[in-house]
Amino acid sequence: MDQLLVLFIGLPLLSFFVTLFWKNRNERPIGLVVRYTKVAYIILSVSYLVWWIANGLTPVSFKLATLYRSDNFVFALELFYDEITAVFSIVGALLFFLVATFSKYYMHRDQGYKRFFSTILLFAAGYNFIILSGNFETLFIGWEIKGLCSFLLIAFYWNRYLPVKNALKTVSNYRISDVMLMLAMWMMHHLTHRNISFTDLGEAKQIAAQGGAYAAMGVLVVCMIVLAATVKSAQFPFTSWLPRAMEGPTSSSAIFYGSLSVHIGIFLLLRTHPFWEDMLWAKILIIVTGAVTAVLSTLIARVQPTVKTQIAYSSAAQIGLMFIETAVGFHWLVLIHFAGNAFLRTYQLLVSPSVLNYLVHHQYFHYEAPRERKLSAVAASFYVLGVKEWNLDAFMFRFVWSPFKWIGVKLQFLQSYIITTLLVAMAFAIVLANRFNAGLLAGMNVPFPEILMSVALMFVLSSFSSRGSALKAWVLLLAAHACIILAIWLTAGQIASLEFLYYAGGIVSAFLLGYYCLQRIHGIDQDILLNRFHGYVYEAENKGLLFLLAVIGMLGFPITTAFVGIDVFFTHVDTHQPVLIVLLALCFLFIELAAFRILLRIFMGPHKKLYHPVAYRSS
């Protein structure tokens, strides 16, 4: 029965691949695939639950596969099923079933019918990866898949400006969470010196309790986890991405931002609870985050005049309360609260268009003219803050993204093949020098790995802020990866060739694919400058899809070996190299944003050629 857990992931994943074989107009076969999947999924969830209860509610673990093994590192996929998984699984299956049924009619004849169902099937697989994960690596795969699906559904109407803008906004937030999780994994690895399963978190806690450097590492791990959960569940100060993510078809907003996706931070906290349950400060941190969100989101929700935004903030407020409940340890309450809130918000979103008719009708019979009241300074201030969403959106932009953008703009000079090649060659020379004469560099007392990593980050930021050729920006990302490899090589001294192959092989193939796509697009009008949106997906949809694959390959998404390679490379950085790890984390954060930005600017947004109706920017 343990092996059956694989089905939770395999089933939607298989269906996802099957749907790819049809065209958009083949609604019937796609509909059938989805129908079988949703029924099988719900039967599986329920029968597994029954079996699990009958077997005395003992947690189930299953080792799925070992992707990579070396002396100091094991990359294994592990599945795990306990009461938390059970609730998330049942709620997920029910909502998937209902929303898929709803969408079958709702999406009829939409330009993206197939895309929609393929994406939510992939999402289901990603969701199950997360809730069934037995260790951080497995969870991280699901985490990435879910992020990608979110992106695809927010940018669903990709030839309009706002969906594209908001997709990038959401992805930027999600990426923070991804990188936090990567760091947590890395730190955990150094803390426990193995790849720890969630079942063994208790042991990790013991190690952290030893104090000293271990305690510090424990603190960092918890901070990373809480931050990852905070972002994913749209908590303070990241809440403002949630209403902006409601760009896709109503039914996708319902299942993603009303229910399953946005509650995943709660899952992460519940799952890692054994690790931080004795850390009072962590609980306080979580409680404060939740409480601030609950209060602010409620204040914001109260004044929102648009229905989906209002639901988004109300939902975020409830998740804030769930944060508190989790920290306090009321786990069953959290699970009930999660299920109820997910069901309620999904339903509210699905029927949100009805609100116009219902409330106008209500107004006919219950309207009361406002009474003149004195407006106090407090009330006025709270009102203005509410309408402005407490400046959360502006805050993120100003203090998180703008500084890096500014740096990137200053680094535009790097966009020359000569400079890029020279820098990479110098980096390579340094590494070679070290290889043949280890003492030489050591004697110079210069932090070479940090310097190389800085160069990598400079490449990434230059690419991220580029308004020039997309090809150059794309090459910079490859250069950045090269510098990352070299920096790690330098710091580790020795890297197994397989590890190198895993990493470089994945990245180079993704790079080549992307380069090919951009070259072909460049061939159309000789204009792929990143200073505007081009919307090429309108005329070159297949290239867009290929480039999407290239992009996710480039950032280490689990479609190439680079996914494993990157994880392994992280472990070569030691805990006493804080600068290096921060630089590395920033590199991975901005590689994704830079790559997605290229995808969005070249392929999405309003099509630049006005021979057909093109959407206004304000829509």
Place this chain on the structure above:
Amino acid sequence: MADHSFDEAHVIQELKHFLPSQQALKDFIHHNSLHAFQHMKFYDAIFKASRIFGYQVHLQLTEYRDLYKSGRIREDILNKTIVQKKGKDALAGWKQKVLDTPYDVINHPRVGQLRKYWKEAYAFDLDNAVQPRLFRIVCAFLDQGIAVQRMPLSDRSFTQAIREIERKSWVSFFKTKKIRQQFLEGNYSLTSLLKQIVGDEAYFEQYLFDQQFAHHGWSGFVSAVEDNPHTLLDRKQICLKEFIEFELLLELDALHRRLGENWQPLADHVSSPPENLLADIPKTEFAEVIELWQDAFEWSYYDGVLRGILLAGDRPVAADKTFQAIFCIDEREDSIRRHIEAVDKCCETFGAPGFFGVEFYFQQQGSKFYDKLCPAPVTPRYLIKEYEATEEKKHEPLYSKLTHGFFTGFFMSITYGFWALAKKAQMLFRPKMSPAISNAYAHMDRHSVLTIENKRTDDTENGLQIGYTIEEMTTRAENFLRGIGLIRGFAPIVYMVAHGSSSANNPHHGAHDCGACSGRPGATNARVQAFILNHPKVRAALAARNINIPAGTQFIGCMHDTAADVMGYYDEEILHAENSRAHLLNKQHFETALNLNAKERSRRFASINTRQKLEQVRQAIHNRSVSLFEPRPELGHGTNTLAIIGRRNMSKGLFLDRRAFLNSYDHNTDPDGSILAAVMRPIGLVCGGINLEYYFSRVDNIKLGAGTKLPHNVMGLFGVANSSDGDLRPGLPWQMIEVHDPVRLLVIVEQSPEIVLQAIQSSPEVFEWYKNEWVHIVAFHPPEKQFYYFRDGAFSTYEPLTRVEEIRVIHNMETFIEGAKEMETNHIVHATEENLPVYLLD
């Protein structure tokens, strides 16, 4: 621009003229999307609008060519069109152009050419910095009740409210102190702000056009609220001018914030002055090609219809009629009329504008507001109130504001959340009517009493007279009956069939209700006119005016739900014994006709198997109207193309596929055309308005339509937008127009061309529609059996090209419907395959 003097009032007026004029969605009134250009000839107007605003105003050239290849545009018609417009000798040359010549179809609009310099000069996206804030604030101000807490002081004018909040608040909507101060002091004007931002007065007008058309939805709505404050129940005082001033202030604010003092007015950065926005445009060859295509596309359908009218023989009704039924002229009632006539061969049907000649405000019992029930331009002086309503109004906790509270939200989620799951399952698998669904029959209680008769003329409320006096009733009854030519040969029962539409999860539901009743269900009007015609004193007065209604004849109001295909009857208890018995039988006949109607409609719905048993199809149709997951409860006015004004005889033998507005008119009773002038008055405005709104929403669903409704977010209960920060989306959503063939309306009048001309010339507003070719008109000379087409100010004969044998005959309606083709995709070439040509009925 040449004109250097900037006249604020004039420019505001111009802006208001060109902006979309759509009101709150609850009052969906169809109108010509390019109403601002209606004083021009159709083709000149659309190409000009396209050049100025970048709208797509016709199908794309490739689409016309594909339609030609698919046979939907007929070759003989195309040839005829070319010969007619360009001469016989030019046929080969123009045909080559039309079919093969490549044209540059890229259209760079004039609007937006000035403001783009912000980006060029400072690499600064001003819209991104200003629009989200602007939309949020104006939406919060106009909000009708989505927000739990309404904007404080929003009963004051927009500027006053925002200024007072700003004055009191410790935080500001503005980002710079300087501009905030300027706003608080109020020492600015449109001109002074423009001087700061733009500099050169010559550019002011263009700047405002650029700015306002960057978000035409919000600007248009603000302008519509200014002109029609009653469109919002919770009234708001806002005018376009203050809205623009506020936007300019926000722009100044954003510029100061971003660039400090280091920026110059926009005029300093204009490298090449944009061309005059409203200047005339030269006619291009491409435009001529499009004209030929569009005309050929239109006449490829019309021509067959005209041939069909010639072929359809007389179908007189038996002398002993079982009943008569007067439907709305709405093209959706074409099919139900055809079916009821097939089920009961002795019945007779008529078509009349669905407000049944009675205009009034209606107040539902317990309602705090009045609803206007007549065509939009009419302002009634009467009020009809509802009493003794017994149906209870149910509530839906889902929309309760409690779910958005802090603690209440918690309790709602852990309790009601689970109930919501059950409701969700029920809504998917057992859809049924609920308070969340807009129910056409909830507009008026079935057993209520209406104050139709006025006893004392001083019985008024808010300046409106309650009910009609006998004299007023008689006038309305007489005009109504004479209008449709029903002045003799009354059957024992006459049904006044209004229509409404029930639909779920549909912010645009108002667009499906009766257009002649300002986008409301028309049941009240049917009931009122039935009451009037049953009134003994009115009957006596009518007799004095030569309309003798037999004492045994009774009028009954009822309503057809065009989405659910349900018929509801009112005041049935007044029927005397004999009519009561007959009514029971008639009701059965209506049920059968509704079954058939449902089947006919079902052919366009992929979710329904048309071959099922009639009852199953009917149930499936009914379920659609209450299904929250169904974005197409019905297809509204999609495919409307014709307006036939004449006796039923003209259209009775034809299958018109629900594409024809049918207005009864008997030329025999109107030798001098005095009635016709009245009949023609609303045709352009109502039918032409509907037709053109569908036309433009179809050809440019992105700019002139609302786009797909799937991602729509309801804003403030008055509109929809994409995203939380998007512009309002006026026009029709994609799901409503995908079956529509974008062709202009063809009006066919059964009357001599001289009288028709005189009728349409009776008022300049009416004549404009025909003179400028926004609507085609053909006179069908009754005794001659000859068509006359109106072109360039005169009627000339028209001979259909379609051969007699090309018009096929339907022998069995049910198998015919089952065999009709379904569209493969919603691309126009596929979509139009669903729209059937004219057929003769067996």
